[in-house]
Amino acid sequence: MIADIRTDGWTAHCIWEHSATVRELYARRARGEAEEMVCAAQAAELLAPLVSPGDSLLDAGCGSGYFFHSLKRRGIPAEYHGIDAAPSLIAIGQRELPRHGLSADRLKVLRIEDLDGAVDHVLCMNVLSNIDNFHRPLERLLKLARKSLVLRESAKNGAEYRYVRDAYLDPGVDLSVHVNAYDAGDIEDFIGARGFRVRRIADRRSGGLPEMVIDHPHWWTFFLAERM
Numbered sequence: 001m002i003a004d005i006r007t008d009g010w011t012a013h014c015i016w017e018h019s020a021t022v023r024e025l026y027a028r029r030a031r032g033e034a035e036e037m038v039c040a041a042q043a044a045e046l047l048a049p050l051v052s053p054g055d056s057l058l059d060a061g062c063g064s065g066y067f068f069h070s071l072k073r074r075g076i077p078a079e080y081h082g083i084d085a086a087p088s089l090i091a092i093g094q095r096e097l098p099r100h101g102l103s104a105d106r107l108k109v110l111r112i113e114d115l116d117g118a119v120d121h122v123l124c125m126n127v128l129s130n131i132d133n134f135h136r137p138l139e140r141l142l143k144l145a146r147k148s149l150v151l152r153e154s155a156k157n158g159a160e161y162r163y164v165r166d167a168y169l170d171p172g173v174d175l176s177v178h179v180n181a182y183d184a185g186d187i188e189d190f191i192g193a194r195g196f197r198v199r200r201i202a203d204r205r206s207g208g209l210p211e212m213v214i215d216h217p218h219w220w221t222f223f224l225a226e227r228m
Contacts, residue, residue, distance in 0.1 A: 010111075015166050016063075016086040018173040026089055029066035030096035036070060038205035039125055039220070043150050044070040046201070046224050047121060050148045053077040055120040060141055061085075061127030065093035065107045072101065078121065083110040112137040119144055125152040129180050129218065134187065142194045142225070149196070149225040152203065155184040156219040168214055179216040187223060196225040 011017050028034040044067075051057070055078050059067050062082030071078055080102060084090050087109045094104035112127075113136070122145040128134040134153070141149060162179040169175060184200060191198040202208050203220035210217035 010085070011087065013175060014086055015169060015175050015177050016084075017088055018169045018175060020170055021168070023088060023092065026064040026066065027092050027096060029069075030064040030093050032066075032069050032100065034066075036073075039152055039203065040067055040070045042204045042222065043067070043123055043125060043152065044074055044076060046150050046222065047071075047078070047123070047148070048074060048076050050226070051076050051078045051121060055079065055147070056081065057121040057123060058083065058119040058144065060112055060115070060122060060124040060137075062093070062107065063089045065090075065097050065102065067123065067125075068097060068102050069100065080106060081119065082107045083112075083115065085109070085111045112140055115140060115144065117144060118146055120147045121145065122149045124149070126220075127153075129154040129182070130178050131180075132178055133180070134182055135190065138187075138190060139194065142191065142196065145225070145227065147227055149191070149223075151187075151191075151223040151225065152220060153187070153223075154179075154181040154218040155187055155221040155223075156181050157184065159183040159186065162216060164214075164216060166214055177214070179214070179218070181217070181219050184221055191223065191225045195228055197228050198223055198225045 057078040059082040062084050065082040068080045090107050090109045093107045122141045160181045166177045188198050201222040206220045
């Protein structure tokens with residue numbers, strides 16, 4: 001039998017490339033038409049006292065780059081850059097955000113594993129809970145951060161790992177995704193061992209209670225890490 005070996009496996013199996021609902025929502029967010037996410041507002045407020053004029057900020061897993069609006073409306077003087085592994089979401093931001101003052105070249109299709117360099121501040125929200133584990137990508141983000149990292153993930157006392165079918169994708173798409181809740185103490189220890197002072201902060205949206213996302217519980221928690 002003839003082999004069928006292709007190189008588009010990442011995109012073909014990326015759940016964020018298979019949801020018209022998500023693309024429509026992220027387009028409205030990029031245009032500034034959707035209500036600001038509570039977690040985006042909280043992240044911006046955490047960053048505000050840490051950012052000095054001219055500081056750079058990387059939004060890792062930025063979707064369409066809509067966090068740029070949260071910075072802009074608060075006058076936070078960060079040079080915004082966003083990366084995401086989903087090409088269709090980055091394309092939305094590159095199309096919509098220039099009219100709001102963000103150059104299209106500030107948004108790049110990039111996985112955390114392929115990232116290198118340095119920025120002053122790193123933001124990562126709702127990303128690491130949907131991959132196999134947090135260690136390697138979080139270490140990469142910490143290496144990048146000269147000053148601070150703001151992290152929001154599903155975290156609680158005691159880890160739980162799930163790999164489940166996402167029932168909210170486009171019709172006919174059958175893909176699974178990691179829905180992990182990491183041990184909050186493990187995350188704090190991991191960050192602290194890499195030269196950061198870390199604080200665990202209650203998530204304003206969920207109030208510390210589990211929130212159901214794609215029918216599975218998420219214990220949203222913020223971690224604010226400042227380099228010592």
